Amino acid sequence: MKEVTVYAPATVANVVCGFDILGFALSEPSDKMVVRISDKKGVTIINKDDFDLPTEASQNVAGVALLAMLDALNGEVKGFEIESTKTIKPGSGIGSSAASAAAAVVGANELLNKRFSNDELVGFAMCGEAVASGAKHADNIAPCIYGGVILVRSNDPIDIIPIPAPPLYVTVLHPQIEIKTSEARQILKKKVTLKDAITQWANVAGLIAGLMKSDYALIGRSLTDVIVEPMRSTLIPQYDEVKKASLAAGALGGGISGSGPSVFMLSSDEATAHRVEAAIKQVYDKVGIDFHLYITTINPYGVKAIV
Amino acid sequence: MKEVTVYAPATVANVVCGFDILGFALSEPSDKMVVRISDKKGVTIINKDDFDLPTEASQNVAGVALLAMLDALNGEVKGFEIESTKTIKPGSGIGSSAASAAAAVVGANELLNKRFSNDELVGFAMCGEAVASGAKHADNIAPCIYGGVILVRSNDPIDIIPIPAPPLYVTVLHPQIEIKTSEARQILKKKVTLKDAITQWANVAGLIAGLMKSDYALIGRSLTDVIVEPMRSTLIPQYDEVKKASLAAGALGGGISGSGPSVFMLSSDEATAHRVEAAIKQVYDKVGIDFHLYITTINPYGVKAIV
Numbered sequence: 386m387k388e389v390t391v392y393a394p395a396t397v398a399n400v401v402c403g404f405d406i407l408g409f410a411l412s413e414p415s416d417k418m419v420v421r422i423s424d425k426k427g428v429t430i431i432n433k434d435d436f437d438l439p440t441e442a443s444q445n446v447a448g449v450a451l452l453a454m455l456d457a458l459n460g461e462v463k464g465f466e467i468e469s470t471k472t473i474k475p476g477s478g479i480g481s482s483a484a485s486a487a488a489a490v491v492g493a494n495e496l497l498n499k500r501f502s503n504d505e506l507v508g509f510a511m512c513g514e515a516v517a518s519g520a521k522h523a524d525n526i527a528p529c530i531y532g533g534v535i536l537v538r539s540n541d542p543i544d545i546i547p548i549p550a551p552p553l554y555v556t557v558l559h560p561q562i563e564i565k566t567s568e569a570r571q572i573l574k575k576k577v578t579l580k581d582a583i584t585q586w587a588n589v590a591g592l593i594a595g596l597m598k599s600d601y602a603l604i605g606r607s608l609t610d611v612i613v614e615p616m617r618s619t620l621i622p623q624y625d626e627v628k629k630a631s632l633a634a635g636a637l638g639g640g641i642s643g644s645g646p647s648v649f650m651l652s653s654d655e656a657t658a659h660r661v662e663a664a665i666k667q668v669y670d671k672v673g674i675d676f677h678l679y680i681t682t683i684n685p686y687g688v689k690a691i692v
Numbered sequence: 693m694k695e696v697t698v699y700a701p702a703t704v705a706n707v708v709c710g711f712d713i714l715g716f717a718l719s720e721p722s723d724k725m726v727v728r729i730s731d732k733k734g735v736t737i738i739n740k741d742d743f744d745l746p747t748e749a750s751q752n753v754a755g756v757a758l759l760a761m762l763d764a765l766n767g768e769v770k771g772f773e774i775e776s777t778k779t780i781k782p783g784s785g786i787g788s789s790a791a792s793a794a795a796a797v798v799g800a801n802e803l804l805n806k807r808f809s810n811d812e813l814v815g816f817a818m819c820g821e822a823v824a825s826g827a828k829h830a831d832n833i834a835p836c837i838y839g840g841v842i843l844v845r846s847n848d849p850i851d852i853i854p855i856p857a858p859p860l861y862v863t864v865l866h867p868q869i870e871i872k873t874s875e876a877r878q879i880l881k882k883k884v885t886l887k888d889a890i891t892q893w894a895n896v897a898g899l900i901a902g903l904m905k906s907d908y909a910l911i912g913r914s915l916t917d918v919i920v921e922p923m924r925s926t927l928i929p930q931y932d933e934v935k936k937a938s939l940a941a942g943a944l945g946g947g948i949s950g951s952g953p954s955v956f957m958l959s960s961d962e963a964t965a966h967r968v969e970a971a972i973k974q975v976y977d978k979v980g981i982d983f984h985l986y987i988t989t990i991n992p993y994g995v996k997a998i999v
Binding site for chain 2: 402403404405406407536537538539544546548573574575576577578579580582583585586587588589590591592593594597598603606607612
């Protein structure tokens with residue numbers, strides 16, 4: 386049976402001021418998935434990790450994504466089989482479900498000689514994401530598939546804009562607590578003041594310009610969120626202290642990854658990223674919650690498929 | 693008496709989705725101002741046009757801007773004299789007061805051997821603008837002084853980001869009606885839905901990326917305003933028809949200039965800008981309001997001073 390092995394990276398969605406529209410891919414961690422065309426109808430799911438994710442296709446993000454693709458193939462392919470070995474912990478806020486969905490559709494597309502465009506793949510994968518988050522959003526899936534920093538200008542119709550960016554080092558803190566995306570959404574107010582909205586889009590504009598100009602100082606000044614962070618940061622123990630210590634250690638800025646609980650901080654160089662890591666460790670060692678803390682970079686490639 | 697002659701361009705603020713943060717300078721029209729250092733205390737204003745603007749310094753935008761500069765000079769210079777010949781009609785929505793304020797401070801700064809930075813000049817000129825609009829905003833002043841497309845990421849502290857842009861042709865419609873900035877501000881709702889705010893900052897991000905990538909199609913897709921246009925467009929007769937006709941004629945997009953009544957449409961080339969002009973004329977010929985209609989370009993230089 387012809388098969389392809391796919392590696393799908395973790396991703397950071399929202400990116401401080403870019404709520405619901407910005408995301409970037411991380412070099413580490415990434416999920417591994419083997420995808421095969423199968424004679425069995427539908428999607429057969431084999432989990433080779435300990436996360437105990439559903440094997441029923443209609444309840445599995447990769448399964449739903451592939452069912453959407455099978456629909457589009459209109460009977461031409463009977464089914465797919467996937468063997469999933471996840472490293473990205475579900476619920477960590479760094480695009481675990483997006484990685485599963487993206488890996489599945491990119492792998493299947495390789496086996497179909499790249500029948501579908503990247504934008505079509507994003508569309509299939511979004512159907513999978515909707516199972517996990519209750520909403521169709523591409524801000525994890527698009528950077529996972531495309532790599533780099535991605536602007537999702539519109540989800541419907543999908544409009545994905547790669548944003549050139551200078552090298553950035555990412556210090557990630559993953560407190561071992563659970564925050565459900567749906568709950569994190571409920572905490573948001575439905576209305577915001579026009580004044581705050583203007584501040585937010587000024588910073589979004591500054592961030593895009595800063596990234597495209599490789600202007601680290603401007604990136605830093607623009608990494609300000611007056612809308613979502615004040616509400617969601619209450620869900621993460623010692624969030625303000627972590628941020629304060631990171632900035633004092635030289636981080637450009639950072640915030641909650643997706644809907645949390647992971648927190649990311651950006652630095653312009655590796656040495657600073659290590660100082661930020663040490664500063665966060667000092668804060669979190671006292672909190673009494675287990676946590677993972679690591680340094681990675683922005684992954685410019687996205688999903689990799691090896692036939 | 694040493695003097696300098698300054699030409700200050702008209703400017704378009706807001707730029708559709710970029711409410712309160714974006715602006716660009718126009719090649720035409722521009723104001724002429726002669727600035728002199730004077731032995732007379734304060735600011736002496738001589739108006740050489742028919743607009744009947746106040747000659748009392750404290751009530752004149754250029755006067756207030758120069759008074760702010762005199763304050764900063766702390767007695768070193770006694771006063772300034774300005775001779776103003778305006779072409780940009782006050783109240784037209786293309787930064788008439790900003791041009792006066794910018795001309796005055798740039799001219800004075802030339803006579804002082806460029807003592808002040810551009811950002812400081814923006815600060816002085818903003819004091820002048822506040823007289824006209826009741827609020828300190830730099831989204832006309834900054835593009836007037838800097839030229840090109842300008843992002844004002846923050847008014848306090850001032851943070852001005854030039855945004856590289858491809859050639860753009862601007863068709864401007866100026867219906868001869870009066871809309872006061874303060875009234876145009878009152879029509880705005882104080883709160884907006886988070887959903888609309890997200891749509892707006894997605895488009896702002898798309899517009900910045902489109903300009904910096906010279907991607908005309910992306911610029912066009914991003915020129916969408918779901919927050920301010922729906923409210924303010926009601927102040928301009930046949931606004932929807934003008935916009936519809938412009939887009940049908942090939943305009944990338946456009947909207948209300950500042951708080952109106954001028955309306956601008958962007959095109960990627962001159963021939964299209966002429967088609968857009970013809971399409972707008974066809975609509976406005978039937979309205980029964982006097983109007984000016986002209987084509988210009990984005991002015992990359994800003995205020996020019998000739999000693």
